[in-house]
Amino acid sequence: MKHFLDITRETCPMTFVKVKLKLANIKKGEQLEVLLNEGEPLENVPRSCEEQGFKVLSNEPTDEAGKHMLVIEK
Amino acid sequence: MTLPTDKKKISIVCFSGDFDKIVAAFTIATGAAATNREVTMFFTFWGLNALKKNKGRAATGSSIMAKAFNFLMGGLNNLPLSRLNFFGASPKLMTGMMKKHNVATLPELVEAAHALGIRIVACEMAMNILEVGKSDMIEEVQDVAGVATFLNESENAHIIFI
Numbered sequence: 178m179k180h181f182l183d184i185t186r187e188t189c190p191m192t193f194v195k196v197k198l199k200l201a202n203i204k205k206g207e208q209l210e211v212l213l214n215e216g217e218p219l220e221n222v223p224r225s226c227e228e229q230g231f232k233v234l235s236n237e238p239t240d241e242a243g244k245h246m247l248v249i250e251k
Numbered sequence: 252m253t254l255p256t257d258k259k260k261i262s263i264v265c266f267s268g269d270f271d272k273i274v275a276a277f278t279i280a281t282g283a284a285a286t287n288r289e290v291t292m293f294f295t296f297w298g299l300n301a302l303k304k305n306k307g308r309a310a311t312g313s314s315i316m317a318k319a320f321n322f323l324m325g326g327l328n329n330l331p332l333s334r335l336n337f338f339g340a341s342p343k344l345m346t347g348m349m350k351k352h353n354v355a356t357l358p359e360l361v362e363a364a365h366a367l368g369i370r371i372v373a374c375e376m377a378m379n380i381l382e383v384g385k386s387d388m389i390e391e392v393q394d395v396a397g398v399a400t401f402l403n404e405s406e407n408a409h410i411i412f413i
Contacts, residue, residue, distance in 0.1 A: 229287045
């Protein structure tokens with residue numbers, strides 16, 4: 178099952194907080210798509226997820242300028 | 252969930268009960284917890300006001316002095332801005348500005364801290380002075396402790412004093 182989270186309207190620290198809480202609520206093996214902005218969220222959210230043992234399957238820019246889509250597996 | 256033993260730790264002493272400083276403390280705390288750090292927030296003196304169950308003004312305590320102090324200080328909704336407070340108008344204006352810029356407000360940060368399982372500890376000595384009992388505080392307060400417990404728990408942690 179794939180989950181989705183848009184953190185493009187969030188600012189620090191809620192960008193990390195929303196991703197962390199969402200990941201805590203999904204099952205192991207499930208995937209979470211995260212839409213985020215370039216800059217601080219893009220630099221730190223994928224890194225922080227990997228540090229916590231989650232797999233970042235992909236990290237691609239979207240058609241909308243300045244936004245990226247991450248796919249994270251728990 | 253089992254935690255790896257080498258998890259980074261941060262302890263934040265929340266001494267100031269100023270609105271902006273408590274916002275800073277909760278911002279660091281939630282950011283740290285969300286990036287896999289073990290976080291303890293130790294509330295002492297003016298910081299205790301942020302933990303009161305009654306978020307407005309209430310004459311908590313038994314002596315006249317304690318009741319007066321607690322009433323004048325109030326709870327989470329009455330925290331003053333450290334500068335340009337304007338008799339309590341500024342924290343409300345600041346909250347409006349935070350919402351406008353999609354920055355989490357203080358109640359949202361506090362809720363996030365609870366959801367992330369941040370450890371909330373209240374200072375026993377400050378509680379005694381101000382006559383604030385455990386039942387006067389929010390139920391998320393996990394422990395009432397003194398400096399020795401705080402230091403023991405903060406071994407190998409970064410300590411931040413706000």
